[in-house]
Structure formats: C-alpha cells, structure tokens
Amino acid sequence: MDIAFTDRELDVMAVLWEHGPATVAEVRERLADPLAYTTVLTVLRTLEEKGYVGHEAEGKAYRYYPRVARDAAGESALRRLTRKLFRGSPELLLTQLVSDRGLTREELERMRRLLDERLGTAEER
Amino acid sequence: MDIAFTDRELDVMAVLWEHGPATVAEVRERLADPLAYTTVLTVLRTLEEKGYVGHEAEGKAYRYYPRVARDAAGESALRRLTRKLFRGSPELLLTQLVSDRGLTREELERMRRLLDERLGTAEER
DNA sequence: CATCATCTACTATAACTCTAGTAGGAGGCG
DNA sequence: CGCCTCCTACTAGAGTTATAGTAGATGATG
Known part of the structure; x- marks a missing residue:
C-alpha cells in the first residue's frame, strides 16, 4: 500500500503525529506557516477523504486523529525514495x-x- | 538549495541518471509507463525550464542531459524526508x-x- | 521532387493542490 | 431573546501536474 502526502498535508500530519489528536484550531496554532482557519480545515477534510485521518465530535468542534502511523508513512516514503533515487x-x-x-x-x-x-x-x- | 521533482519528472530524471543523455524517444522507451511521445517531450521541456536538464541538438533531434547530479537530488530528498517525517x-x-x-x-x-x-x-x- | 516519418513548438484540458471566502448553525452572554 | 463568537459545509480561483493532440519543419526515400 502506498501512502503519499502533499507538502501541506505532511505538515498537518506531522502535527497530529507529534502532539496527538487535535482540533482545527490546535493544528493551526502549531503549524509553522500562518494559514487561515478554513485552509487548515480544508486540508484536514482532504486528508479525511483520503482516509489518512478520522475525526470525532468534541463539543461543537471535531477532534482529528491520524489513521496512519508515522512509521508506515516513513516506510512508504523511504521505499519510494530508495527505488526512485x-x-x-x-x-x-x-x-x-x-x-x-x-x-x-x-x-x-x-x-x-x-x-x-x-x-x-x-x-x- | 532545494531540489524537488514531481513523480513523473523523477521517472524521467532517473532515466537520464541511469543511462546518460538521451533523446525523447530513448527516454520514452525506458520509462516503465507507456506515455505518448509528446508527453515525454513536455516533461523534458518542463524540467529544462526548471533548470534540471539541458539539451543539445543532435541531427534534427535534441539530446537531453541532467544538470543536477543524482547525488544532489538524493541528498535534498533525504534531508526533506528526515526533517518532515x-x-x-x-x-x-x-x-x-x-x-x-x-x-x-x-x-x-x-x-x-x-x-x-x-x-x-x-x-x- | 513528392511523400513519409520524425521531431519540436504550441495549445488544451482534466485533475489535483493550495489557499481562503461566504453561509449558516449552535452555544454563551448581556 | 438578540448578538457575538466559533465551528463546519460549501464554493472558488489561481497555480501546478499529467497527459496528449495539432501544426508545421526537416531530413530520408522512392
């Protein structure tokens, strides 16, 4: 199975892997680049659509969590890198x-x- | 300096690194996926625009050669991977x-x- | 020379990426 | 209750990626 993230998706995944499940606002705070709230939301929704994260309701907000482990992503990326480069x-x-x-x-x-x-x-x- | 290729660009670069300077037709032959001639040409032109390959005339065709070493690309990719994952x-x-x-x-x-x-x-x- | 194959240049288009705005719901507060 | 704030859903648009078609030049061949 091949796991691949775009640059921005990877930024967001990195936050989830590093700090655990988080709301949109929390992810946004931890990102290095200043992005609009809705931008972060959109990225998370895309990731969810691709099956890489899930969410559960918490109050009126959602808390997103990774559905793929960092290890798995790392392994996939390493394999691709080894093969291609x-x-x-x-x-x-x-x-x-x-x-x-x-x-x-x-x-x-x-x-x-x-x-x-x-x-x-x-x-x- | 940051060197980054898209997936398809990387496929093409891999051919040039592996077999040395090549014409469009030669690159095309060596690619795993069956692509139209013009598709390969387009990718090479994009790579050239980005400064990653150059070309010189050979008969009526062009022979393309890499302008960045595989090592440099590998190092850049490894650094990015290390940092992000x-x-x-x-x-x-x-x-x-x-x-x-x-x-x-x-x-x-x-x-x-x-x-x-x-x-x-x-x-x- | 006329035709054919091959090659580049230019154009096109669908899909994806990145970013963010607008609309509308829902909870809290004066 | 009416308003403010925060949240999601939906929409949007510019840029990039991936793929390939058409046009026109050029060299080879009968």
Missing part, C-alpha cells in the same frame, strides 16, 4: 545519508550501534 | 530503514561496514 539500494541511500557533513560522531556511532543490534537479532535467511 | 533525526530514519524485513544479512553487513569506514575517517568535531 537510489536504484533500489538501501546501501546507496545510507552512503548518501552518512556523507552528510552535518552528522556528529555521536550520531554516527549511535547509527552503527543500531546496525549492530539489528544484526545481532536478525534471522539468517 | 523523522523529526530531523537521521538515526530515526535509519531505524526505519533497517526495520525493513526485506533486507538481507549481507545488505545489513555492508551497511555496517559503511558506517565503520565513515567512522574511521571522520574528523572529531
């Missing part, structure tokens, strides 16, 4: 990722540790 | 990447080796 090779992606000049030694070490753990528990296949 | 944390991204059940032990080992090398040559900061 890194010839399907996760290693190539990693190469690019760690070539980033901005990474600290600590980050790199934590990343290696991550791989160690993963290798430790991985089944042979 | 992984709270700015490359480790989180890696976690997601290696949680993919489809990775073989060999791939994981090569990835660890990659990090080892990177750590070996990394400057302290």
Whole structure:
C-alpha cells in the first residue's frame, strides 16, 4: 500500500503525529506557516477523504486523529525514495545519508550501534 | 538549495541518471509507463525550464542531459524526508530503514561496514 | 521532387493542490 | 431573546501536474 502526502498535508500530519489528536484550531496554532482557519480545515477534510485521518465530535468542534502511523508513512516514503533515487539500494541511500557533513560522531556511532543490534537479532535467511 | 521533482519528472530524471543523455524517444522507451511521445517531450521541456536538464541538438533531434547530479537530488530528498517525517533525526530514519524485513544479512553487513569506514575517517568535531 | 516519418513548438484540458471566502448553525452572554 | 463568537459545509480561483493532440519543419526515400 502506498501512502503519499502533499507538502501541506505532511505538515498537518506531522502535527497530529507529534502532539496527538487535535482540533482545527490546535493544528493551526502549531503549524509553522500562518494559514487561515478554513485552509487548515480544508486540508484536514482532504486528508479525511483520503482516509489518512478520522475525526470525532468534541463539543461543537471535531477532534482529528491520524489513521496512519508515522512509521508506515516513513516506510512508504523511504521505499519510494530508495527505488526512485537510489536504484533500489538501501546501501546507496545510507552512503548518501552518512556523507552528510552535518552528522556528529555521536550520531554516527549511535547509527552503527543500531546496525549492530539489528544484526545481532536478525534471522539468517 | 532545494531540489524537488514531481513523480513523473523523477521517472524521467532517473532515466537520464541511469543511462546518460538521451533523446525523447530513448527516454520514452525506458520509462516503465507507456506515455505518448509528446508527453515525454513536455516533461523534458518542463524540467529544462526548471533548470534540471539541458539539451543539445543532435541531427534534427535534441539530446537531453541532467544538470543536477543524482547525488544532489538524493541528498535534498533525504534531508526533506528526515526533517518532515523523522523529526530531523537521521538515526530515526535509519531505524526505519533497517526495520525493513526485506533486507538481507549481507545488505545489513555492508551497511555496517559503511558506517565503520565513515567512522574511521571522520574528523572529531 | 513528392511523400513519409520524425521531431519540436504550441495549445488544451482534466485533475489535483493550495489557499481562503461566504453561509449558516449552535452555544454563551448581556 | 438578540448578538457575538466559533465551528463546519460549501464554493472558488489561481497555480501546478499529467497527459496528449495539432501544426508545421526537416531530413530520408522512392
């Protein structure tokens, strides 16, 4: 299953993932860009139409909640990126990722540790 | 600088990165989806307008070549992904990447080796 | 030379994205 | 009760994306 958001939809999803279910007003407050109330509402309605969020009534307002996990969205995006930009090779992606000049030694070490753990528990296949 | 492609533009860029400069007909042949000749031409013209490809005459046709490296596009995309979906944390991204059940032990080992090398040559900061 | 295939340039259009306005309901307050 | 505020529903319009058709040039071929 393919999960894909437009830029603005992703901004809104990020708020829901980060802070949990929220009303239109709450989402609006947390967005970096100043958008009209109705604009945020429209984005949420679009997301709902696509099945990415749901809502339940709370007083006279709605509280929206994500219907897809951030993990699932991340995985889908990573897969698409790997396929389209890194010839399907996760290693190539990693190469690019760690070539980033901005990474600290600590980050790199934590990343290696991550791989160690993963290798430790991985089944042979 | 921010490099961003639409889905279809990315398909076309992928062909140019993979196989080098190509004519409209050549790009068209290599695309997975069957598109009209003029459709491919339009995409290439759009890419050119955006500065992502250039062309030079070859016989009566044009040969298009990428003006941005795949690396640069990959880095830009990875940065955007990290920021928007992984709270700015490359480790989180890696976690997601290696949680993919489809990775073989060999791939994981090569990835660890990659990090080892990177750590070996990394400057302290 | 006349015709055919191929190529670019220009035009078109439906769908989607982004943003926001207007209308109307519903609750709270003086 | 009448008004103000906040909320959703519906509508709207500019811009972008995706796809492709038509027109006209140009080189190849019989």
